[in-house]
Amino acid sequence: MSKSDPNAPKRLALIASKGTLDWAYPPFILATAAGAMGWEVGVFFTFYGLTLLKPKLTAAVTPVGNPAMPMKMPFGPEGFQNINWPIPQLIMANVPGFNALATTLMKQTFENKGVASIEELRQMAIDLDVRMIGCQMTMDVFGFKREDFIKECEIGGAATFLEYAADADVQLFI
């Protein structure tokens, strides 16, 4: 038993390492679900994941890097919405604004289906007292400052996260 306090609530420790819209969802969904179950939750935001702690979220999605991504339209009759558009990678890579378009379509699809936005999930995580740790090293590498990030987060390094994760029941790298 590695837990120093056997009476402590269950604990989830996550590493959020990616900053795209699709990868922003898993850490926030797991963090809020665990928080709702009464667990303690801590998320270490590192590398591109650190951008998820900026006040204004700009997470986008890139279909070029995700060949398995279904390309669907969030409007029109159901049959039309269910079509998976076979758009060649060459077009997705070269049409200006294609990522912005795909991002808008994904956000609209998610909203239509009843999925909360990343902004809403992050606010819920804050309300559930999820501990958010921004990676100091990533800040130094990309030239970010403390004031570039939401006030609810703290800044720390690998040792800060590992100490927290050592007492966790579930640890995941996302």
Place this chain on the structure above:
Amino acid sequence: MDVLKEDQVLDCSGMLCPMPVVKTSKAIKTLEVGQVLKMIATDPGAPPDMEAWSRQTGNELLRSTQEDGKFVFYIRRSK
């Protein structure tokens, strides 16, 4: 089936994971211990998730049913 009387109703229709669980946890905290929350959801993931949530939080899932294409849960605040 016995008639269950709820003290509060929470409608999570149209919401997907993790919203029904998050909203339920928020709502149950506004009840007194022993009071019952009725939660309605349309997410097919809600029944297994509510069972897990109830096991993890210790709040009692009194009933989980399906009515008119909706999932209905009665949960008693236990602590």
